[in-house]
Amino acid sequence: MSTQTQTWTFKGSEGDFELKDPHLTSYLYFPLVNEAGMMSSITPSLHGDIKSGHNTFLSEPVSAESLHNSRAARNFWVHNQEFGPWSCTGNSAVQHASRLDKETEGGDKVTLEAGLLWHKVIRNNTRIGLRAETVSFVPAGADRVELMKVTLTNTGNRKLTLTPTAAVPLYARSADDLRDHRHVTSLLHRIYTSAGGIEVQPSLSFDERGHRVNKTAYSVLGSEGDGGKPAGFFPIAERFIGEGGNYDWPEAIVRNDVPHSGPGEALEGFEAVGAIRFAEAVLQPGESKSYIVAMAITDDRMDEDRLWKTYMSEASFDHLLGACKAYWREKADAVQFHSANKEFDLWMKWVTLQPILRRLCGNSFMPHHDYGRGGRGWRDLWQDCLALMIMEPEEVRQLLSDNFAGVRIDGSNATIIGRLPGEFVADRNNIPRVWMDHGAWPFLTVLLYLNQSGDLNFLLQEQTYFRDAFVNRCRERDDSWTPESGNLLRTTNGEIYRGTILEHMLLQHLTPFYLVGEHNHMRLEGADWNDGLDMAADRGESVAFTAFYAGNLRDLASVLRKLERRTGTAAAKLAEEMLVLLDSLGEPADYDSVSAKHELLNRYFERIAGGVSGRKTAISLVSLAEDLERKASWIENHIRTSEWVTSESGSSWFNGYYNNDGERVEGDHPEGVRMTLTGQVFPIMSGVAAEEQIPSVIQAVDRHLLDEEIGYRLNSRFGGIQQNLGRAFGFAFGHKENGAMFSHMTVMYANALYKRGFVKEGKAVLDSIYSLCADFPKSRIYPGIPEYINEQGRGMYHYLTGSASWLLLTELMEVYGVKGDLGDLLLQPKLSGEQFDEAGKAAVVTQFAGRRLRVVYINEERKEYGDRQAGSCLLNGKPARVEPAAGGCLLSRALIKSLPEEGVHELCLKLI
Numbered sequence: 001m002s003t004q005t006q007t008w009t010f011k012g013s014e015g016d017f018e019l020k021d022p023h024l025t026s027y028l029y030f031p032l033v034n035e036a037g038m039m040s041s042i043t044p045s046l047h048g049d050i051k052s053g054h055n056t057f058l059s060e061p062v063s064a065e066s067l068h069n070s071r072a073a074r075n076f077w078v079h080n081q082e083f084g085p086w087s088c089t090g091n092s093a094v095q096h097a098s099r100l101d102k103e104t105e106g107g108d109k110v111t112l113e114a115g116l117l118w119h120k121v122i123r124n125n126t127r128i129g130l131r132a133e134t135v136s137f138v139p140a141g142a143d144r145v146e147l148m149k150v151t152l153t154n155t156g157n158r159k160l161t162l163t164p165t166a167a168v169p170l171y172a173r174s175a176d177d178l179r180d181h182r183h184v185t186s187l188l189h190r191i192y193t194s195a196g197g198i199e200v201q202p203s204l205s206f207d208e209r210g211h212r213v214n215k216t217a218y219s220v221l222g223s224e225g226d227g228g229k230p231a232g233f234f235p236i237a238e239r240f241i242g243e244g245g246n247y248d249w250p251e252a253i254v255r256n257d258v259p260h261s262g263p264g265e266a267l268e269g270f271e272a273v274g275a276i277r278f279a280e281a282v283l284q285p286g287e288s289k290s291y292i293v294a295m296a297i298t299d300d301r302m303d304e305d306r307l308w309k310t311y312m313s314e315a316s317f318d319h320l321l322g323a324c325k326a327y328w329r330e331k332a333d334a335v336q337f338h339s340a341n342k343e344f345d346l347w348m349k350w351v352t353l354q355p356i357l358r359r360l361c362g363n364s365f366m367p368h369h370d371y372g373r374g375g376r377g378w379r380d381l382w383q384d385c386l387a388l389m390i391m392e393p394e395e396v397r398q399l400l401s402d403n404f405a406g407v408r409i410d411g412s413n414a415t416i417i418g419r420l421p422g423e424f425v426a427d428r429n430n431i432p433r434v435w436m437d438h439g440a441w442p443f444l445t446v447l448l449y450l451n452q453s454g455d456l457n458f459l460l461q462e463q464t465y466f467r468d469a470f471v472n473r474c475r476e477r478d479d480s481w482t483p484e485s486g487n488l489l490r491t492t493n494g495e496i497y498r499g500t501i502l503e504h505m506l507l508q509h510l511t512p513f514y515l516v517g518e519h520n521h522m523r524l525e526g527a528d529w530n531d532g533l534d535m536a537a538d539r540g541e542s543v544a545f546t547a548f549y550a551g552n553l554r555d556l557a558s559v560l561r562k563l564e565r566r567t568g569t570a571a572a573k574l575a576e577e578m579l580v581l582l583d584s585l586g587e588p589a590d591y592d593s594v595s596a597k598h599e600l601l602n603r604y605f606e607r608i609a610g611g612v613s614g615r616k617t618a619i620s621l622v623s624l625a626e627d628l629e630r631k632a633s634w635i636e637n638h639i640r641t642s643e644w645v646t647s648e649s650g651s652s653w654f655n656g657y658y659n660n661d662g663e664r665v666e667g668d669h670p671e672g673v674r675m676t677l678t679g680q681v682f683p684i685m686s687g688v689a690a691e692e693q694i695p696s697v698i699q700a701v702d703r704h705l706l707d708e709e710i711g712y713r714l715n716s717r718f719g720g721i722q723q724n725l726g727r728a729f730g731f732a733f734g735h736k737e738n739g740a741m742f743s744h745m746t747v748m749y750a751n752a753l754y755k756r757g758f759v760k761e762g763k764a765v766l767d768s769i770y771s772l773c774a775d776f777p778k779s780r781i782y783p784g785i786p787e788y789i790n791e792q793g794r795g796m797y798h799y800l801t802g803s804a805s806w807l808l809l810t811e812l813m814e815v816y817g818v819k820g821d822l823g824d825l826l827l828q829p830k831l832s833g834e835q836f837d838e839a840g841k842a843a844v845v846t847q848f849a850g851r852r853l854r855v856v857y858i859n860e861e862r863k864e865y866g867d868r869q870a871g872s873c874l875l876n877g878k879p880a881r882v883e884p885a886a887g888g889c890l891l892s893r894a895l896i897k898s899l900p901e902e903g904v905h906e907l908c909l910k911l912i
Contacts, residue, residue: 027367059074070247077167084254128156166276167234186269188214193261378413409489412438436527436528460572510581517658532729533726544682674716684755829909877906
């Protein structure tokens with residue numbers, strides 16, 4: 001139970017923060033990771049797991065609900081003859097009992113300090129007169145190692161004699177073994193003690209991959225700050241905790257036993273613990289002593305000499321900590337915001353870091369791991385690239401190209417994604433799924449890439465197609481396919497078929513255009529972005545994402561026209577089978593007829609049955625653009641006229657869905673108004689919503705979805721389980737996909753409003769997200785954006801969320817208006833007057849065309865968006881050649897590329 005005044009506060013200018021009494025808040029965890037694959041989570045009491053993958057956990061896997069599990073706690077004990085055992089991390093039975101009564105004698109006072117990406121807990125015990133500072137981080141090098149330094153300081157007025165012991169339980173196997181074969185797999189353990197620590201190398205890998213000889217080893221090493229070796233070890237868990245004991249009150253600590261083992265021992269067949277005893281230490285008043293603990297995962301038996309020299313001294317620790325801070329500071333500094341709200345600017349540093357955390361950890365390797373076994377989904381591949389184009393742009397082109405290898409020739413895509421870039425795997429469980437929105441995201445990401453780079457030739461690059469047993473958008477099986485056939489589409493004569501990136505994107509949009517339900521909107525199929533809408537595969541329709549596809553079709557047509565004008569490319573070569581989908585080039589289809597659309601799509605599926613011919617036809621880019629525009633216009637008119645609903649209360653908005661009974665989902669209902677935020681976001685963002693419809697949508701959203709306590713809900717209360725729509729409505733209302741403030745969609749709502757010029761309304765949405773997240777007494781999360789805010793206002797699924805990418809892009813490209821226009825730089829700020837500081841300035845540092853830029857806007861009168869226009873523009877203090885643009889200006893890519901690669905170049909745009 002914590003006080004209402006408890007909150008974190010930023011310290012300095014790098015995003016470091018401090019939190020008093022962090023141990024009084026449940027579910028708090030912090031990420032410690034590196035590019036080598038080490039992934040750790042850590043709580044204020046140093047609970048949390050350490051792993052490099054689903055099958056390689058050094059410590060016991062935890063979920064948010066088992067963060068208190070003492071088997072998943074890093075611990076460091078000291079024993080004093082007068083006071084007995086005391087845990088430097090707070091993990092003792094006595095400290096647990098007194099944690100809510102910190103002011104009484106014997107209670108610990110605790111402060112957390114953290115930064116990018118390091119973690120410090122300071123624990124004071126006035127009764128003993130002892131302070132412990134525990135610093136944890138994962139070095140930014142090539143090793144999978146987590147380091148911990150514990151510094152003990154005598155804060156009393158008499159000397160203390162202490163016996164220190166580090167204790168880290170060693171799970172040392174796959175997460176699959178947590179329940180299945182937990183004891184059996186302990187029999188595989190081979191435990192070794194050395195001069196510096198304890199190592200476990202199981203004899204076999206005993207998991208779903210089969211019983212194979214295991215090479216991976218898991219180690220805990222300990223040293224004194226000056227590099228001194230341990231005094232002995234307690235490697236066997238059951239002997240360390242004792243009969244009737246546990247990790248919160250282990251017998252070896254309570255009795256201050258002599259070590260059970262020395263160096264050079266080999267043990268087997270037991271649960272292990274990295275319990276390391278150090279020599280007795282005497283601390284005079286004011287004196288300190290430090291200890292280093294390293295937790296390592298290695299591909300084979302550890303090279304102890306190398307690890308010891310690299311990590312096991314206080315000097316090495318401090319040097320590596322500085323390097324770690326510098327590494328992550330450079331990552332976070334890829335985008336730096338400067339506004340009147342300094343707290344928000346610092347908060348955005350953590351948001352900026354989150355897309356990198358998701359690239360490294362996927363969706364599954366923090367305590368909220370409800371998304372499975374460690375892999376990333378199709379959407380993740382594309383949406384993570386959005387932020388990476390800003391944060392780490394060097395390899396994005398290849399990543400995008402690799403990802404297209406997952407597209408099937410029927411416009412659907414693989415859902416099992418391999419570990420390597422561009423690796424896609426046939427569904428092992430024969431459970432085909434098609435999320436109808438999957439085809440929309442790749443083009444959105446490619447469009448951003450084209451605008452940032454101007455690389456229109458990327459559209460003409462060729463890539464393979466994915467092939468497995470599922471055909472016709474996974475509605476049927478091709479029994480002629482076998483795993484031995486491989487996962488590459490081949491022509492009828494056995495050659496690997498390749499098509500342009502453009503061809504891939506066309507198929508992703510054309511096949512769902514024809515696969516419509518009875519109301520002539522694209523079928524919902526397995527689900528759309530909202531995975532919880534997964535029970536309407538027969539008659540369900542997603543109006544929301546039909547609108548998204550319409551916007552993509554129009555934008556793709558525009559890109560094709562620019563490709564023709566800028567490069568002189570007159571035509572694109574496409575597989576001859578897909579010409580039937582481009583009906584405007586021959587006999588135009590009747591788009592009002594559902595049956596006509598189905599008949600045309602079935603003709604295409606018949607043509608690609610068993611493979612493709614490999615023959616291609618050159619299609620005029622202009623004709624192709626006209627076909628796409630015709631389809632986009634039809635969708636726009638159809639949604640505007642058929643899906644605009646008005647409730648009895650007078651509110652009007654877009655219906656976003658039809659359920660599996662073919663019923664319209666949104667509107668008046670006996671149990672109350674039903675409305676989804678998703679159904680409003682994509683019509684606005686895509687341009688489907690007419691200008692005059694948007695104010696009505698905003699009013700309806702504010703009336704039916706905006707909650708003063710938790711912000712913009714994903715949907716209103718539907719009143720019970722919706723078995724004709726999806727599992728989401730089995731969740732309690734206000735949680736996850738059923739009425740929570742789902743950050744991803746809320747950010748996209750803000751993005752859509754900004755894009756359409758509704759800046760005041762968009763800012764209100766973004767402000768609501770920030771205020772919810774930064775309100776620690778309610779949100780109970782560290783700085784950053786979570787996946788959602790639940791009914792109680794608590795932030796859930798922190799760090800690993802696509803919301804961060806969208807928020808970063810929205811702030812940079814819509815709020816600050818720094819974005820590409822087919823390779824040129826467009827400055828189009830939509831900052832409100834209050835976002836400019838006292839001097840009337842707002843600025844952002846970012847990268848464009850391989851150059852670091854500091855874009856400064858000067859708005860001395862702090863005029864609002866719409867009441868100002870662009871004035872003079874200076875580049876490094878000199879007038880810049882610019883072209884006027886609405887609310888800003890355009891600078892050529894050639895001008896930016898002419899700047900030196902080194903340093904930060906300042907662009908200053910005056911707003912008048």
